[in-house]
Amino acid sequence: MTVMTRGIDAYRRTEAQSASPLQLVVMLYDGALRYLHDARAAQGAGDLRGRATALQRVAAILAECQSTLDLERGGRVAAELDGLYSYISARLLDVTVKRDATALEEIYRLMSTLRSAWADAAAQSAVPPAAQQPMAAMAPAPGR
Numbered sequence: 001m002t003v004m005t006r007g008i009d010a011y012r013r014t015e016a017q018s019a020s021p022l023q024l025v026v027m028l029y030d031g032a033l034r035y036l037h038d039a040r041a042a043q044g045a046g047d048l049r050g051r052a053t054a055l056q057r058v059a060a061i062l063a064e065c066q067s068t069l070d071l072e073r074g075g076r077v078a079a080e081l082d083g084l085y086s087y088i089s090a091r092l093l094d095v096t097v098k099r100d101a102t103a104l105e106e107i108y109r110l111m112s113t114l115r116s117a118w119a120d121a122a123a124q125s126a127v128p129p130a131a132q133q134p135m136a137a138m139a140p141a142p143g144r
Contacts, residue, residue, distance in 0.1 A: 022122035025065070029115035032061040036108045043101065052096065056105075059092055084110070 019027060022138045042050030063128040066085040088110055094103040 022125055025118045026122050028061050032058050032111050062089055
């Protein structure tokens with residue numbers, strides 16, 4: 001391991017340790033999207049081993065996201081995410097078994113959309129409450 005690699009690893013550990021839970025979810029999605037990109041490149045190059053490795057990493061990230069869902073307290077949103085994660089996992093199998101390139105593109109689109117939603121939620125939670133009050137004051141009163 002080079003000095004540069006150790007430095008990057010230390011930076012990533014520090015970044016993860018100081019991130020909010022929502023930021024951690026965004027980081028997971030960023031990793032999944034990076035590995036999906038790697039899988040697409042490997043598939044285009046005919047590198048089945050590289051594709052398999054990248055897809056295994058995506059599957060591991062999906063499993064982590066799914067295992068942390070709180071289906072009792074998360075209500076409908078958690079249940080919908082659970083179903084979506086299961087669907088994406090099944091589509092990953094289609095990529096692996098059937099070599100379905102359209103499934104790979106579909107997964108990438110779904111994960112990109114989810115990543116954007118989580119990033120928006122993380123950005124909203126990072127706004128201090130005092131900064132949110134003027135926006136609430138501009139909202140129309142109920143019944144108007």
